Amino acid sequence: MSPAAAIDSxxxxxxxxxxxxEFVSELAATFLEDAPRMLADLRSAxxxxxxxxxxxxxxxxxxxxxTFGALPLAARARALEVGGVASVRTQGGDPVGELExxxxxxxxxxxxxxxx
Amino acid sequence: MREIRSTPARLLVADxxxxxxxxxARSLELQGHRVAMAENGRVALEMLGREPFDLLLLDMxxxxxxxxxxxxxxxxxxxLRDLPVIVTSxxxxxxHVVRCIELGAExxxxxxxxxxxxxxxxxxxxxxxRLRDQQKEMVRRFATRAVAADLDASGFALGGKHVRATxxxxxxRGFTAMVDAQPPExxxxxxxxxxxxxxxxxxxxxxxVNQMVGDGLMAVFGAPLPLPDPPRAAVNAALxxxxxxxxxxxxxxxxxxxxxxxxxxxxxxxxxxxxxxxQDRATYTCVGNTVNLAARLEAHTKEAGEPILVxxxxxxxxxxxxxxxxxxxxxxxxxxxxxxxxxxVA
Numbered sequence: 014m015s016p017a018a019a020i021d022s023x024x025x026x027x028x029x030x031x032x033x034x035e036f037v038s039e040l041a042a043t044f045l046e047d048a049p050r051m052l053a054d055l056r057s058a059x060x061x062x063x064x065x066x067x068x069x070x071x072x073x074x075x076x077x078x079x080t081f082g083a084l085p086l087a088a089r090a091r092a093l094e095v096g097g098v099a100s101v102r103t104q105g106g107d108p109v110g111e112l113e114x115x116x117x118x119x120x121x122x123x124x125x126x127x128x129x
Numbered sequence: 130m131r132e133i134r135s136t137p138a139r140l141l142v143a144d145x146x147x148x149x150x151x152x153x154a155r156s157l158e159l160q161g162h163r164v165a166m167a168e169n170g171r172v173a174l175e176m177l178g179r180e181p182f183d184l185l186l187l188d189m190x191x192x193x194x195x196x197x198x199x200x201x202x203x204x205x206x207x208x209l210r211d212l213p214v215i216v217t218s219x220x221x222x223x224x225h226v227v228r229c230i231e232l233g234a235e236x237x238x239x240x241x242x243x244x245x246x247x248x249x250x251x252x253x254x255x256x257x258x259r260l261r262d263q264q265k266e267m268v269r270r271f272a273t274r275a276v277a278a279d280l281d282a283s284g285f286a287l288g289g290k291h292v293r294a295t296x297x298x299x300x301x302r303g304f305t306a307m308v309d310a311q312p313p314e315x316x317x318x319x320x321x322x323x324x325x326x327x328x329x330x331x332x333x334x335x336x337x338v339n340q341m342v343g344d345g346l347m348a349v350f351g352a353p354l355p356l357p358d359p360p361r362a363a364v365n366a367a368l369x370x371x372x373x374x375x376x377x378x379x380x381x382x383x384x385x386x387x388x389x390x391x392x393x394x395x396x397x398x399x400x401x402x403x404x405x406x407x408q409d410r411a412t413y414t415c416v417g418n419t420v421n422l423a424a425r426l427e428a429h430t431k432e433a434g435e436p437i438l439v440x441x442x443x444x445x446x447x448x449x450x451x452x453x454x455x456x457x458x459x460x461x462x463x464x465x466x467x468x469x470x471x472x473x474v475a
Contacts, residue, residue, distance in 0.1 A: 031156065031159075031244045032152060032155050032156065032159070033155075033159075036155055039151075040148055040151055040152060040155075043147055043148055043151060044148045047146075047147055047148065069190060072190060072219065072220070073146055073190075075219065076146060076149060076219045076240050076241075077146065077148045077149070079219070079240070079241050080148060080149070080152060080240075080241045091221075094221065095221055
């Protein structure tokens, strides 16, 4: 099975139809500018086991990912938001790293499909 | 020429997330509203204190002051208590929704916000606010300072009295069939536009709408505010209502939408009038035979095939100034004697 598309094109197209293509390009640029700060926040909250900050950062990422149709990114962010830092840490692995990788994939796809 | 569109509202969007804030503001601007933005709850409250807004769209998770805190603050503030709030949030869990509603939020929209849903909810909230504002305005207009204080103290009970007034009933024909045939948000928007136009016509002649039920309304001319010539004011308002409806229908024809037909009944005479209600909801009420007669005349417009019917009192009060034709005497339901009925010629 091929991996799910980083950006769900019907969702993005619907957004472009209702808000305007040019506006969505600007909005995507805003997201790409803000997201690294949210990711850094998520990373540091994870390392500090700061439950509230961790949940908030994951929540913001999820919310914006849904807006642009970055569904796999939204799903990962949601899992962290709902799971909470304690349980995510217990499960081991590198969940934040995986989310960062998914973000990179979504960012590239979003940039490509909203480029004027 | 009069613009046929619902009045744009002044909205405030409070969201700490820049993408959400910009997108929501954009959607609302595309719907014709004027939008201001706040990046957290504290800034939102400052802005609400500084300038008037018609509605607040509120995110829950914000730094400095959360949406919950904003709602709590607004509930304690007499100036802000009645401002409608629509919560937009992607918080997980139904308990958040419940908490928002308990704190006085009007509605809850999950993010990402669906633009169609957004439009319908905003329309409904603004309409409710307009009704609340209207009620406040009624208290302000009808009550002298002393009476207002008394009303406040006594919990809205005002002794009734007999007054001479002209009463109008108006109703949309075949509205239920129309409601069944179109999406709910279209119906609400249509009602908003319709009411805006009718209120304009009635208010412009000094009348007061004191009841709205679905697609029908009741208006009183000459009470509680005295008017020099209530029957004439009512008939002029009715004629203006028909003109406004023509404009709206011309608009609808162009858009391929169904046209509206209304019936109006007007009667003049003595009514028992008074201020009734509770602390939260109060209205100026008129009851009596004249009120019933106006309602019957409105119902009779269907059978008569005439949009505006008036009783003998109204017709006589207008004398030669009224272009009306007599329909002779008509048996009206609930009346033992047949009554003289006149159709106003538009």
